[in-house]
Amino acid sequence: xxxxxxxxxxxxxxxxxxxxxxxxxxxxxxxxxxxxxxxxxxxxxxxxxxxxxxxxxxxxxxxxxxxxxxxxxxxxxxxxxxxxxxxxxxxxxxxxxxxxxxxxxxxxxxxxxxxxxxxxxxxxxxxxxxxxxxxxxxxxxxxxxxxxxxxxxxxxxxxxxxxxxxxxxxxxxxxxxxxxxxxxxxxxxxxxxxxxxxxxxxxxxxxxxxxxxxxxxxxxxxxxxxxxxxxxxxxxxxxxxxxxxxxxxxxxxx
Numbered sequence: 222x223x224x225x226x227x228x229x230x231x232x233x234x235x236x237x238x239x240x241x242x243x244x245x246x247x248x249x250x251x252x253x254x255x256x257x258x259x260x261x262x263x264x265x266x267x268x269x270x271x272x273x274x275x276x277x278x279x280x281x282x283x284x285x286x287x288x289x290x291x292x293x294x295x296x297x298x299x300x301x302x303x304x305x306x307x308x309x310x311x312x313x314x315x316x317x318x319x320x321x322x323x324x325x326x327x328x329x330x331x332x333x334x335x336x337x338x339x340x341x342x343x344x345x346x347x348x349x350x351x352x353x354x355x356x357x358x359x360x361x362x363x364x365x366x367x368x369x370x371x372x373x374x375x376x377x378x379x380x381x382x383x384x385x386x387x388x389x390x391x392x393x394x395x396x397x398x399x400x401x402x403x404x405x406x407x408x409x410x411x412x413x414x415x416x417x418x419x420x421x422x423x424x425x426x427x428x429x430x431x432x433x434x435x436x437x438x439x440x441x442x443x444x445x446x447x448x449x450x451x452x453x454x455x456x457x458x459x460x461x462x463x464x465x466x467x468x469x470x471x472x473x474x475x
Contacts, residue, residue: 222258224409225469226402226424229263229271231417231437232457237269237349239458246274248466253277257469258409262401264380264392264420266336267294269349283378283394283420284401285338300338300395303375307340307393310369322353326365331355338395345388359389366393380420398424406430413474415465416442417457425450435461 227233233241249259253275261270261279267286270279279288286296311325313332323332325342331353333341342362344355359381370377378397383389402424406412414425417438425432425445434446437456446452451474455461468474 222409223256223411224258224260224405225252225413225415226260226262226405226430227415227462228417228421229261229269230265232415232421232435233462234271235458237265241271241274242463244463245466248463248470249274249276251470252466260405261288262398262424264339264341264394264398264418266334266341268335280401282336282339283392283396283398284404285394285396286336294337296337303373303377303395304338304340304393306373306375307366307369307377310373311365313340325362328357328361328365329355330357330362333390340393342391342393343388344390345383347384347388359383359391362391366391382418382420392420399427402427402430413451413465413469415457415462418442433465437461 230237253259258277261276262284263281264283265281267281267288270281270288272292276290278290281288285300286294288294313323313325323330331343333343343350344357344359346354363379363381366379378394380392381390398420406429412429413431413433415433416425417435419439422441425442432442432446432450434442434450434452435457436454443452451465453461453464455464
């Protein structure tokens with residue numbers, strides 16, 4: 222089975238509210254017709270998975286939530302358990318899909334969602350959450366979460382990032398992109414992985430995965446793509462991803 226795994230934000234689009242271009246829809250449809258499988262793999266919640274481009278299935282929350290081509294959701298309830306424990310320990314009401322303004326140990330926070338197998342804290346002024354702003358340092362949130370994880374012995378993963386001048390985030394996930402790709406590899410003979418962020422690197426580094434990096438990818442991914450994958454000297458959302466699809470359709474990638 223031939224597969225394409227693509228991160229979304231920073232790879233296929235710049236902003237969470239951007240629609241993917243019609244050209245990408247057309248190329249994705251052609252690749253699917255040729256027998257390729259296309260998977261989206263994002264740390265974002267399922268509600269932010271683009272529906273304007275056809276895909277085989279999508280994995281939100283780093284793989285904790287699966288979204289099929291009809292938009293139906295599924296997740297492993299076992300992955301929900303450590304998130305509920307963390308929410309209780311922080312004093313956050315453990316509701317499924319909780320998002321919006323909340324408090325963690327009395328500190329006002331904003332949770333991006335809805336989510337089921339992860340928690341994402343946002344600070345700053347993200348454009349996809351109009352009217353929201355927060356100045357709580359990510360470092361404070363990270364130390365608070367890490368203390369609970371260590372005390373409770375939770376198997377959870379932390380990653381952080383920022384969109385300079387706009388907002389920063391702290392992801393707490395029960396799933397990882399690396400584990401999700403490992404599962405896909407059980408059925409995949411050829412896998413291209415398009416990514417830009419730190420939470421993509423380990424998955425892109427797996428044996429049998431061809432990493433596809435772009436000008437806006439983090440340094441580690443750019444190096445990896447140049448060493449043993451495909452490097453495209455354009456930002457992913459500004460023509461880089463489309464260039465990859467064109468190269469694949471033209472038979473220039475092996």
